[in-house]
Amino acid sequence: MLMFLCRRLTAAAIMVAIASTLVFFLIHLLPGDPILLLLGEQGASNPEVVGRLRQKLNLDAPLPTQYVRWVGRIVRGDLGESFQTGLPVAQEVARRIPRSLELIVAGLVFAVAVGIPLGILGARRPNALAGWLSSAIAVVGFSSPSFVTGILLIIGFSLWLPLLPSSGYVPPLENPVQHLRHAILPSLTIGTNFMGVVTRMTRASVMDVLVKDFVRTARAKGLSDRLATYRHALPNSLIPVIAILGVRAGNLLGGMVIIEALFDWPGLSSLLVRACFDRDYLMIQGALLAIFVIFVLFSLLVDLCQGLIDPQLRHA
Amino acid sequence: MKRLLALLALVSSLVFALAVPRSDAGQPMSGGTLRYGMVTEVSSLDPHVYVGSSWKVLNAAFYDTLLAFNQDARLVPALAESWDTSDAKTYVLKLRKGVRFHGGEPFTARDVKYSLERVMDPKTGATLRENLLGTKVTVVDDFTIRLERPTPDATLLNVLAMPEVAILSSEWMKSDPNVKVKANGTGPFILKDYEPGVRAVAEKNPNYFRKGQPLLDRLEFRMIKNDDARVNALRTAAVDMIEFVPWKDIDNLKRQSGIRVEASGGAFMNLWINTKKKPLDDPRVRRALAFAVDREAISKAAFFGHGSPLYGPPTSPDSPYFNKDLANAFSYDPQKAKALLKEAGVPEGQELELLVFQGLGIYTSTAQIVQANLMQVGINARIKLVEWANVVESKNKGAYDFMVYGVNVKLPDPDVYAYYFGADSSYWASPIGFRDETIETLVKKGRALTDTDARKKVYAELERRVIEVSPWVFINWRDQAQAYRDSVQGYKQLGGALSESGPGIALPVMWIKR
Numbered sequence: 001m002l003m004f005l006c007r008r009l010t011a012a013a014i015m016v017a018i019a020s021t022l023v024f025f026l027i028h029l030l031p032g033d034p035i036l037l038l039l040g041e042q043g044a045s046n047p048e049v050v051g052r053l054r055q056k057l058n059l060d061a062p063l064p065t066q067y068v069r070w071v072g073r074i075v076r077g078d079l080g081e082s083f084q085t086g087l088p089v090a091q092e093v094a095r096r097i098p099r100s101l102e103l104i105v106a107g108l109v110f111a112v113a114v115g116i117p118l119g120i121l122g123a124r125r126p127n128a129l130a131g132w133l134s135s136a137i138a139v140v141g142f143s144s145p146s147f148v149t150g151i152l153l154i155i156g157f158s159l160w161l162p163l164l165p166s167s168g169y170v171p172p173l174e175n176p177v178q179h180l181r182h183a184i185l186p187s188l189t190i191g192t193n194f195m196g197v198v199t200r201m202t203r204a205s206v207m208d209v210l211v212k213d214f215v216r217t218a219r220a221k222g223l224s225d226r227l228a229t230y231r232h233a234l235p236n237s238l239i240p241v242i243a244i245l246g247v248r249a250g251n252l253l254g255g256m257v258i259i260e261a262l263f264d265w266p267g268l269s270s271l272l273v274r275a276c277f278d279r280d281y282l283m284i285q286g287a288l289l290a291i292f293v294i295f296v297l298f299s300l301l302v303d304l305c306q307g308l309i310d311p312q313l314r315h316a
Numbered sequence: 317m318k319r320l321l322a323l324l325a326l327v328s329s330l331v332f333a334l335a336v337p338r339s340d341a342g343q344p345m346s347g348g349t350l351r352y353g354m355v356t357e358v359s360s361l362d363p364h365v366y367v368g369s370s371w372k373v374l375n376a377a378f379y380d381t382l383l384a385f386n387q388d389a390r391l392v393p394a395l396a397e398s399w400d401t402s403d404a405k406t407y408v409l410k411l412r413k414g415v416r417f418h419g420g421e422p423f424t425a426r427d428v429k430y431s432l433e434r435v436m437d438p439k440t441g442a443t444l445r446e447n448l449l450g451t452k453v454t455v456v457d458d459f460t461i462r463l464e465r466p467t468p469d470a471t472l473l474n475v476l477a478m479p480e481v482a483i484l485s486s487e488w489m490k491s492d493p494n495v496k497v498k499a500n501g502t503g504p505f506i507l508k509d510y511e512p513g514v515r516a517v518a519e520k521n522p523n524y525f526r527k528g529q530p531l532l533d534r535l536e537f538r539m540i541k542n543d544d545a546r547v548n549a550l551r552t553a554a555v556d557m558i559e560f561v562p563w564k565d566i567d568n569l570k571r572q573s574g575i576r577v578e579a580s581g582g583a584f585m586n587l588w589i590n591t592k593k594k595p596l597d598d599p600r601v602r603r604a605l606a607f608a609v610d611r612e613a614i615s616k617a618a619f620f621g622h623g624s625p626l627y628g629p630p631t632s633p634d635s636p637y638f639n640k641d642l643a644n645a646f647s648y649d650p651q652k653a654k655a656l657l658k659e660a661g662v663p664e665g666q667e668l669e670l671l672v673f674q675g676l677g678i679y680t681s682t683a684q685i686v687q688a689n690l691m692q693v694g695i696n697a698r699i700k701l702v703e704w705a706n707v708v709e710s711k712n713k714g715a716y717d718f719m720v721y722g723v724n725v726k727l728p729d730p731d732v733y734a735y736y737f738g739a740d741s742s743y744w745a746s747p748i749g750f751r752d753e754t755i756e757t758l759v760k761k762g763r764a765l766t767d768t769d770a771r772k773k774v775y776a777e778l779e780r781r782v783i784e785v786s787p788w789v790f791i792n793w794r795d796q797a798q799a800y801r802d803s804v805q806g807y808k809q810l811g812g813a814l815s816e817s818g819p820g821i822a823l824p825v826m827w828i829k830r
Contacts, residue, residue: 032705036712039365039441049438049445056439084359085512086494092512151544158552166548168538169514261542264549266514274357274513279705 008303012296019292020285024067027276027284034083034279035059057083059281070285079289080282082275089286092271097290099169100267102183103259104252107190108245115195116241119202123210124229134199141196150189150262157185167264186263190252194245201244205237212236239306246302250295254288344806348828349534352819353546355560357513357539360496363482364435364442369559369724369796369816370539372479376820377518377535378418379482379501380525382409382428383473387808387821389728391473395423395483395502395525404468404766411459415525417485418499418506425455430486432463444480446741447471447727468764470771471731478727479820504530504824514539529824531806550575550799556828557800557807559819563620563678569799576802579622581793582724582815584630585614585682587670588711588788589718592748595662596717602786604656605718607649608693609686615792618681622795629779630723630790632812636768637730639776645783653693664694671710671719674701678794679720686720714748722794728813730775734759737787744787754781803829 035053054060058069073080079089115138122134158166164185170178209215210233218228256269268287275283356368363379366372384394396409415423432453435442451472452464465472475481488500499507502525505518516537520530538555540546543562549555551572561569561577570577587605595601611625628643657666668690672683683699690697702710710716726732735741738759739751758778765771796815800807806826810818 030705032703032709036708037705049441052439053441082359082512084496086496087512095511154548159548162552165554166552167540167542167545168549168554262545264538264540264542264545266511271513274359277704278359 004303004307005300008300012300016289016292016296020289021067023288024070024285025063027279027281028063030279032279034281037278038083070282074289079286082283083280084275084278084283089282092283093268093286093290096266096268096271096287097294099265100253100256100269101294103187103190103256103265103267104249106183106187107194107252108249110187110191111194111198111245114191115198116202116238118195118199119241120206120229120234122199122203123206124225126207134203138196138199138203141192142200143196144192145258146189146193147258147262149192150185150259153185153188154262167262169265182263182265186259186265189259189263190256194248197244197248198241201241202237205240206233209233209237235309239310242302242305242309246298250298253294254291342805342829344531344825344827345830346531346827347533348531348830349536350532350557350804350826350828351536351538351555353538353540353549353555353558355539355541355546355558357541358516359512361499361507361510361516362440362495363484363499363501364431364440364444364480366443366480370537372816373559373819373823374516374537375479375482376503376817377505377823378499378503378507379479379484380503381477381479381481381483382411383477385477385728385810385814385817385821387810387825389810389812389814391477394477395428396476399473404470404472404764405465407463407465407472408456409461409463411461412525413459415502416523417488417502418521419485419488421485421487421500423483423485423502424458425461426458427483427486428461429453429455430489431483432481434484434489435481442480444475444478446735447475448481467760468766470766471727471729471763474727474729474731479817505532505535524824526824531825531827532823535823547799550801553801556804557798557819559798561797561799563618563622563795563797566620566622566795566797574802575799576804577797577799578807578809579795579797580809580811580815580818581624581632582796582811582813583722584626584725584793585623585678585720585722585791586788587686587718587791588716588721588744589786590714590716590748591750591787592714593717595660595666596668598660599785600656600660601662602789603646604653604660604662604693605690605695606646606786606789607656608653608689608695609789609791610648610689611792612648613689614682614685617685618678619792619794622797623792625792626790628790629782630725630793631730631775631779632725632793635730635812637772637775639779642776642779642783650689650692657693657695662695665696666694667696667698669717670697670699671707671716672699672701673704673707673720675704679722682791683720711744712742712747724816725813730771730778731759731763732813733775733778733782734763737782750787752781752785752787755785805829 035050038053039049081088082092118134118137122131125131154166157164165182168182170182172179215228215233218232254269254272256267257273260267260270268291272284272287275287354370356370358367358371358374360367361374363375380395382394382396383391386392395412395415397412399407399409401407411425417423432448432451434440435445435448450466454462456462482501485500497510497512504521504524506521507516507518509517518535520533524530540549546558547562547565550558566577566579569575589596589602591597611627615621615623615625627646629639631638670683670687673679687697687699726735735743737745737755739745739756755778758774758781762771762774762778765774798809798819804826807822808818
């Protein structure tokens with residue numbers, strides 16, 4: 001198990017290094033100059049002003065030199081400072097990560113709690129009304145884009161029934177109850193999509209496993225239909241479900257742009273998008289680095305979970 | 317039955333009308349919190365570098381200027397109590413005594429000298445640097461300051477009243493604070509918490525120099541860039557007021573009870589033309605574009621009726637410099653446009669590239685209508701949609717044929733023409749090397765005059781020249797709208813150059829009715 005972990009971690013570190021190097025050079029290829037954006041539409045075309053600022057932000061050095069400097073600082077744990085705010089990138093990124101993770105985890109919990117039972121139901125009674133309904137819910141869940149689900153939730157729960165706030169973020173230390181109330185709708189939006197995927201995958205996977213020989217054997221030795229499903233078929237069918245959830249959850253870290261904009265939730269995605277529009281290079285690099293690392297940790301976690309369920313994978 | 321229904325409808329509409337009284341201000345009450353939804357994700361509070369209308373509101377909350385505009389758009393004393401000039405070249409300002417910065421430092425003439433010099437320092441990248449450049453600032457004594465302009469300049473007092481020339485504490489600046497995330501002014505509110513691009517919280521300054529102000533205890537600014545989220549936040553009373561109401565929502569919000577919408581023209585839309593590119597270097601071609609564009613259609617379709625066509629120069633009708641003779645210099649006349657193009661020898665099917673910011677519907681819809689209009693007169697305009705960073709870069713490199721551009725009136729003075737069309741102005745002219753000697757001369761002449769009637773003549777002549785040269789096609793004034801719940805009192809929408817400053821000017825006197 002330790003060997004397995006070590007191997008995975010090394011591979012992960014190499015992946016992160018390659019990805020962030022690519023990002024570094026790619027973002028400099030984008031048209032648009034951070035200095036001009038920083039100075040606004042008025043101050044931006046005085047060459048003297050532009051030159052001084054470029055020097056101050058160390059953007060006057062050749063790209064490879066800038067890269068070496070950046071790597072040197074990362075090794076020392078310094079992500080640099082945002083061009084726009086002058087604040088340490090690490091601070092800005094660190095304050096956003098928990099906010100994004102919070103929504104993702106809440107969404108996952110909802111998806112698993114609703115999706116797995118629904119999926120099993122669908123697998124066990126594929127031709128009954130219940131099974132048909134479970135598929136329908138799944139399809140609607142994963143095929144409606146998040147902006148549609150989100151807007152429907154806002155219309156339903158904050159405009160028609162004024163139960164929940166339509167958008168916004170309240171720091172948990174300022175007011176924990178309000179904080180949670182604001183988190184519900186965005187989490188549900190993420191959760192609905194996840195739930196669709198979980199239901200669909202669980203259903204297909206359980207159906208697949210239910211006709212396998214070992215389930216037939218379990219049935220033959222006298223286990224009830226229910227026990228055979230839950231004890232034998234279900235753990236085996238969860239492996240692909242976990243895999244897909246891991247990847248999707250990782251994607252969401254930087255891919256919740258629409259949800260964050262709709263609910264005015266200041267997470268990692270909106271920071272990244274703003275940094276891109278501002279060409280705030282160090283911020284983009286820092287935020288992406290964080291996303292890469294978390295993504296890799298997610299897939300590691302998925303591997304571990306699968307390893308726990310399926311001993312064969314540990315030795316593979 | 318039908319009659320009964322009609323009666324019911326009548327009665328209910330009467331009840332409805334009675335239930336929603338329009339304005340009933342009453343006695344101002346102090347206390348309370350104003351929750352304000354902003355459109356810009358303000359990522360820097362530097363008081364000298366403009367980053368959007370929302371920044372102006374924040375700046376006015378934390379900082380003061382030497383002079384200020386009040387809610388009647390009049391110039392009034394602020395940190396300067398009085399001022400005097402004999403020749404519009406040397407100005408002597410007497411400063412207010414006993415004012416303290418939020419950090420406790422006393423306000424003196426040294427802070428004024430420091431702040432004005434910071435605006436002129438190229439390292440700052442200050443927005444109004446060029447308006448102040450060359451000013452000699454002398455501290456006469458602790459509460460007297462002398463400003464000397466190289467040439468007579470009638471615009472200086474207006475410039476000193478703009479939030480972009482805020483006064484900061486020179487003592488505080490010695491410790492090299494990060495002014496992008498901290499604030500230390502003399503303004504009506506003190507910054508308590510700020511997360512760049514997300515929110516800002518401020519509390520009442522109990523030592524504010526205007527007695528009895530501010531009325532509010534607390535301000536909570538939320539930066540809600542997404543239009544629908546901002547509007548929904550107001551609808552669900554998650555905020556009390558929002559700025560930059562999306563044009564599509566203006567009528568909807570007006571119909572909703574408990575919400576008021578105020579709009580005024582503060583920015584105007586244009587086609588900025590690169591006068592160095594063939595065939596656009598010929599003024600006849602540029603005038604042809606001005607005749608080809610259907611301003612009425614743009615105001616209706618792109619702005620949902622909340623825009624007014626601009627057929628003359630961009631001076632607001634309520635300005636003393638408004639020139640009636642020129643107000644209809646252009647019209648929607650494709651035939652005339654065609655004739656002008658023919659005269660200039662532009663071939664049928666001439667290709668041009670129209671650079672358009674992709675992020676706002678008002679830009680993209682305007683561009684589509686312009687494209688259709690130009691097609692009718694035989695010009696084939698290709699729309700190139702780009703993000704803001706790209707717009708700024710293309711503008712500063714002069715790498716465009718023509719583009720859709722919205723302009724906020726920067727100064728309440730016709731000297732803005734220097735900013736729009738002056739050869740040294742980096743805003744539009746200098747990147748493409750535009751220089752018109754007539755405009756240069758008239759700008760200098762107008763700036764040196766102090767008599768309004770004499771200035772009117774100069775600027776009328778200047779506007780005539782602008783129409784003749786037509787470096788930009790003026791399209792329309794767009795309404796800038798703010799919406800607020802009817803518990804919010806004391807707000808007044810200002811137009812023209814003060815449209816962006818309106819909320820900032822209102823902050824100290826706004827209050828919440830309970």
